[in-house]
Amino acid sequence: MNLDEFADESEDTIHTPAERAAAASRSTWVSVGVNILLPFTQIAVGIFSKSQGLIADGIHSLSDLIADFVVLLASHHSKKDADQEHPYGHQRFETAASLVLGVLLMVVGVGMLWSAFRKLEDPETVQRVHAAALWVAGAALIAKETLFRYVLTIAKRVKSSMLVANAWHARSDAASSLVVGIGIGGNLAGYPILDPIAALIVGFMIAKMGVGFGWDALHDLMDRSANENEVQAIRTTLLETPGICGVHDVRTRKMGDMIVVDAHIEIDGTISVEAGHDIAVMARQRVLQRHRVLNLMTHVDPWRRPDLDHELLVMRRAP
Numbered sequence: 001m002n003l004d005e006f007a008d009e010s011e012d013t014i015h016t017p018a019e020r021a022a023a024a025s026r027s028t029w030v031s032v033g034v035n036i037l038l039p040f041t042q043i044a045v046g047i048f049s050k051s052q053g054l055i056a057d058g059i060h061s062l063s064d065l066i067a068d069f070v071v072l073l074a075s076h077h078s079k080k081d082a083d084q085e086h087p088y089g090h091q092r093f094e095t096a097a098s099l100v101l102g103v104l105l106m107v108v109g110v111g112m113l114w115s116a117f118r119k120l121e122d123p124e125t126v127q128r129v130h131a132a133a134l135w136v137a138g139a140a141l142i143a144k145e146t147l148f149r150y151v152l153t154i155a156k157r158v159k160s161s162m163l164v165a166n167a168w169h170a171r172s173d174a175a176s177s178l179v180v181g182i183g184i185g186g187n188l189a190g191y192p193i194l195d196p197i198a199a200l201i202v203g204f205m206i207a208k209m210g211v212g213f214g215w216d217a218l219h220d221l222m223d224r225s226a227n228e229n230e231v232q233a234i235r236t237t238l239l240e241t242p243g244i245c246g247v248h249d250v251r252t253r254k255m256g257d258m259i260v261v262d263a264h265i266e267i268d269g270t271i272s273v274e275a276g277h278d279i280a281v282m283a284r285q286r287v288l289q290r291h292r293v294l295n296l297m298t299h300v301d302p303w304r305r306p307d308l309d310h311e312l313l314v315m316r317r318a319p
Helices: 017-049 053-076 092-121 133-157 160-187 194-221 228-239 273-292 307-317
Strands: 244-255 256-269 293-303
Touching: 017 053, 017 133, 017 160, 053 092, 053 133, 053 160, 053 194, 092 160, 092 194, 133 160, 160 194, 228 244, 228 256, 228 273, 244 293, 256 273, 273 293
Parallel strands: 256 293
Antiparallel strands: 244 256
């Protein structure tokens, strides 16, 4: 899931970079608190109870702690103002953070797959687990699902794809805890092989999610355009600006979670250059106020009424 999938569901308020950074920091510190306590508990109980699935889940939770600090670092840099070396600002730090989170998920997932495959190659080494592992897996499921819903709510409100990535990282932990809990339950019921199978499934889920986030971030770094609904909304705002007679060649590119827009606006060719400039400035202000647009560059094209063009043509043909 990426930001474009819920862009239309979010409220109309346009948040400043500082507000978005503050929301990211606040929600991420909550995630840090959960991720400090949870993974060490899972790993310790996993070793005690001889559950490979719970240990794998704990390692996944530990990767969340690393991801949280990546988000905090990116949030700190993305709110910096534009400078000479970064004239469009630093918003793409957020996109880079999403790419790092995706790669992190892929690495963790592949590592868990490898460990589970080795266990499945020698099923006799799989041991019966202790019932404590099941209780810890259940507690982790509740904690991670609650964290996912909290962070995703913040992400939707401020429209941050970086927070979406972090929220779904928490959801992947919740899903993995569910699978691990089922595997542990099967192990306790007399089917020991279900514990490494659970670890295998969790590894695949994590790797797949990492590929998705990494691919989306890579496309954004390659100047992917905003979704069509958002482009159409920007075009409508331009057309509703007094003095603009037409709009064409509206082009957009993602800059973190903001958008940079280029557009050709058609203005009455008989008015003064100063009047045309004032209309272009008004159009820019309206777009920046109503949409998550970082900058709008306009090119003014002269426009004439069709009936006026016809009259001019008749006059030229007259003897």
